[in-house]
Amino acid sequence: MATQPFNYTIWAQDKPRKAPAARAGKPKVACSYQRWWYAHGLQKVGREYADPDRPLSTEPVKKGAWYEVKCSNGSRKIVWIANKRAPAVIAEQLAHRAYKRIPIAPPQVLTAPPRGRDGLVGLPHWFYLAKGQWTAKTKRLRTGGVWAEATARPQRMTIDTGEGHTITCNGPGTAYDPSRPAARQSSTCSYRFQRPANARRVTVSVTWGGTWRGSGGAGGALPAITRSVTFPVRIVEAQALVTKG
Structure with a gap:
């Protein structure tokens, strides 16, 4: 005696929700980005192997790169930033290094x-x-x-x-x-x-x-x-x- 399996199709419609309004008076959080040099082995080496003083790599960023994010509210995390944003982040790090190299002596x-x-x-x-x-x-x-x-x-x-x-x-x-x-x-x-x-x-x-x-x-x-x-x-x-x- 042959049996036929039952087939079910379940579907639901997800109605879009409005994003909650921003709270008035909420303090702004400023964050800085530092290139994470061990992106390819992120889950192998861990945070303790970071070397933020290592010179910037001259290797081109392809699809993107990992960055350590430090924010004024005390939070720290590692995020992936797509290539379209990476150049601006690297430029800011370059700017801080260039600024430190400007020779500013005590006034005469x-x-x-x-x-x-x-x-x-x-x-x-x-x-x-x-x-x-x-x-x-x-x-x-x-x-x-x-x-x-x-x-x-x-x-x-x-x-x-x-x-x-x-x-x-x-x-x-x-x-x-x-x-x-x-x-x-x-x-x-x-x-x-x-x-x-x-x-x-x-x-x-x-x-x-x-x-x-x-x-x-x-x-x-x-x-x-x-x-x-x-x-x-x-x-x-x-x-x-x-x-x-």
């Missing part, structure tokens, strides 16, 4: 009165940078077909006077010209010391802001860099000479 500061000569209580003491100090600096790196260029630009000069006061100047200061009368000159960055001191410790700092651009129109901001120099300044009180006629 000039003063009026000149360093080594006495300043006077109550009179303007000028601070200004040597010529060519207030200039943007750029560094470019490339790996394979991906490139990035980082730029550092001076933004402000800050003077800690050593008297408990700090002044901020939005430029390199004005150079003093000894060939011109003092009455016809003015400073854009000066301070009037209030008390005499044999060796007042003054600290001058210059803060640089960073930006970058790279492959595929990528770009953004980079952390600020500050360089400082400290030197002594002697401040004396003017002595009045009284004579009898």
Whole structure:
């Protein structure tokens, strides 16, 4: 006696649902990407074999690559990023490396009165940078077909006077010209010391802001860099000479 199997067809219709609305006021999470060098053996070697300081590979990324993602909320994970996004991520990493290689030395500061000569209580003491100090600096790196260029630009000069006061100047200061009368000159960055001191410790700092651009129109901001120099300044009180006629 022949038997026939029963055949069943089960189907269901999945109705699309609207995505939940984003919560107002929810803090934004910023994430950074670091190339994971052991993508082919991801499940064999584990996270402890990561080498984030290894130079970027010049081998072309084909379909994509693995990346370690670190976010500002403390989360860390390894994700696969398709090739269409990989160049921008690599460009950002290149930009940070290029930024670190920009030579930014402590500022060369000039003063009026000149360093080594006495300043006077109550009179303007000028601070200004040597010529060519207030200039943007750029560094470019490339790996394979991906490139990035980082730029550092001076933004402000800050003077800690050593008297408990700090002044901020939005430029390199004005150079003093000894060939011109003092009455016809003015400073854009000066301070009037209030008390005499044999060796007042003054600290001058210059803060640089960073930006970058790279492959595929990528770009953004980079952390600020500050360089400082400290030197002594002697401040004396003017002595009045009284004579009898």
